[in-house]
Amino acid sequence: MHARLLAGISFAALVLAGQASAADKSATWQAQIGDTASVQTQAKGGAGVTIAVIDTGLVSTNSEVSGRVAGGSACAAVTFTCSNGYYDDNGHGTAVAAIAAGKYTSTIYNSMSGVAPAATILSDKSLNASGSGYDSDIANGIRKAADNGAQVINLSLTFTPTTAVINAINYAASKNVVLVWAGGNGATNFNGGATTSGLTAAAAARLLFVGSVGATNTVSTFSNKPGTGKVSAGTTSTTYANLWLMANGENIVAPGIQFGSSVYASWSGTSMAAPEVTGAVALLEATWPILRTNGTATTVLLKSATDLGAKGVDATYGSGLLNLAAAFQPIGTTTVTTATGTQTNLTLSGGVMVTSSAIGEATPLRQALSGYTIFDSFSRNFSADLSHLVATVSSDSLMALPSEPTRPVASARTYFTGGGWAAAATTRPLNFAEGVWGDGLAAGPGEGDLAARLMGQRERGLTAMTLVDARGDVMSVSRGGGSTSAFAEAFWGADSAAADQAGRLQASTVLMGLAQGGYATSVGANLGGRVRLAAGWTETDQQYGVGLIGDRTRSTARATAIGANVAVTSGWRLGATWSSLSESNGLLGATYDGAGLLALGDHRDSRAISLTSTLGLGGGRSLIADAAWVSTSGATAGGGLVRDVSPLTARAFGLALAQDDAFRAGDRLSLGVRKPLRVTSGQLSLATTTVDDQGLPHTAFETVSLVPSGDETDLDLAYAAPLGPDATVAAQLSLRSDAGNVAGRNGAALRLGVTSRF
Structure with missing residues (x-):
């Protein structure tokens, strides 16, 4: 089956930095995901995490990605020949990679960097110069990415749930890989409302679909919607809405290498929204490796999303708007590990100790509790001040x-x-x-x-x-x-x-x-x-x-x-x-x-x-x-x-x-x-x-x-x-x-x- 990449539906060359007509690429994210710089610092920019981009390739010398391209990057196509390996001869792949993991610089275009600016980028070229490829190309790209150590795979292209693609998704999920898929630019219901079958439970837990909103957090006119379609995984099923996030996909500034090696362009499309979510997954898993082990990074993002409708059942906004700042806060019940190794609910466990003059203010104990490790419902560790006990x-x-x-x-x-x-x-x-x-x-x-x-x-x-x-x-x-x-x-x-x-x-x-x-x-x-x-x-x-x-x-x-x-x-x-x-x-x-x-x-x-x-x-x-x-x-x-x-x-x-x-x-x-x-x-x-x-x-x-x-x-x-x-x-x-x-x-x-x- 033929797959067409979801290229930005509109873009304009930005020839000079001083002539930029759009906000820099991360400023548009800040309104929806909070203090990006603070989260990036906490997550060390996603260092240690490999993001795979299944797309038109990558210009590895571009300033956004230079020095962080994985050695396993290669042409993954099986239906066409890549004349220059994984080199991007379209521009879409490089833009997507930069949005997910562009490095921090002080230029007007990217003064706040990509979402995960220290992550490693693995490029598996599966689409040709015109942005086209077949399901076999996509499936092979997914498998190669999983085998080469990717922790999250970005797919800013049409979702085609053929047997080859479904099997590839299941294979990647078995290696604890998260897959983020652009929701599409057809202004219709995702996958035509059809049910996606054949996924394993592990795959369904590691799959995200992304729609686009603009600056006012209203669904973009071009964006597909989750609709009422479902994903079937074994004996259970869930709606696309339960696996759907919204992110900004309008006027995102990213490299426009088709206009010149150092030119930036304004991009729009769910192709731009998806890598924002991909970068968010990278930051989460860099901070809390347990999310990769347990396969719960996607659930954290879905639970922490800002509700734009009926969360998880909304046919337009799905689970809501990506909120990375909220995703970096404890979710659910917070617990501590007791001396016997059990987890105790911190919110229900009281027992304030009142000191006596014989032990003064118990200063050493207060200091030991001031940066104490607690856990949220996703087994993520946080430092909390428990000296009030x-x-x-x-x-x-x-x-x-x-x-x-x-x-x-x-x-x-x-x-x-x-x-x-x-x-x-x-x-x-x-x-x-x-x-x-x-x-x-x-x-x-x-x-x-x-x-x-x-x-x-x-x-x-x-x-x-x-x-x-x-x-x-x-x-x-x-x-x-x-x-x-x-x-x-x-x-x-x-x-x-x-x-x-x-x-x-x-x-x-x-x-x-x-x-x-x-x-x-x-x-x-x-x-x-x-x-x-x-x-x-x-x-x-x-x-x-x-x-x-x-x-x-x-x-x-x-x-x-x-x-x-x-x-x-x-x-x-x-x-x-x-x-x-x-x-x-x-x-x-x-x-x-x-x-x-x-x-x-x-x-x-x-x-x-x-x-x-x-x-x-x-x-x-x-x-x-x-x-x-x-x-x-x-x-x-x-x-x-x-x-x-x-x-x-x-x-x-x-x-x-x-x-x-x-x-x-x-x-x-x-x-x-x-x-x-x-x-x-x-x-x-x-x-x-x-x-x-x-x-x-x-x-x-x-x-x-x-x-x-x-x-x-x-x-x-x-x-x-x-x-x-x-x-x-x-x-x-x-x-x-x-x-x-x-x-x-x-x-x-x-x-x-x-x-x-x-």
């Missing part, structure tokens, strides 16, 4: 004073005859987040408000009761508040300078400070005057936890502490405390969704040994030292991005000097230096996925440190003095360096308060 505490919260929050408190204290007293207190609702991070966490908009929602917005009012007998034994119970000060009083004795400073330094109570907001109790007793024992227990709100509201895998924590101090000399007491922390979906105060992407283990246990010393210096002065060393168990993380977490070590310590009766009887002045809890060693294994040169994913594990970027130091100056028998005034100035163990985050806070008794 790590939520950090707000600057305001980190600047809060390290001691427990102060609120207006309604309290009553009753003194017993013979010594001792009992007290009860209540305050406005307090949640765990505020107890750990400070009032700023839940106050006002911004990061603090977000963190409050994540960490536990279900507030509970504080209720506390304390009983102190004549010997100084202490028992306290509370719900909804902090527990560190209560344990310090049980350990050292109520209202003592040592208890006051230990409550501020928060080393011996560091693990209890990570499990507040629920029930808590502390007891302390003197044994013979030289030894004092204390025990404490506290938990987060077990009904609501500290994680996301409604999350059945919420974070909760419980802590216990047992300690004793002994009088070494009349002015020196030395104490030791053993404490434990049991966290569910938590790690040293950091919380996460146990089923989320950044789960760090269902259950974590921490142990702490602390040493505390108080030394009387005489004259009402005392020196208090407090230090704790913490170890946390490792864990297998589960089904998220983290495979496992190593055992962790952490430390906290502080030193305070207190002066009683500094300026007046009953006052207390203190100066403290504090290093709050900070992880000193430990890491996690994060799944990281790369793709090979075939586009196949490979997952390895990156070791990510959990040591924070900063090392917080707090300087705390406090003063309290009585205002008569029923009132006390207190002031506290705190200076913080690397607040929250975040490097460079510094701040100061001042707190004033008055306590009245009535």
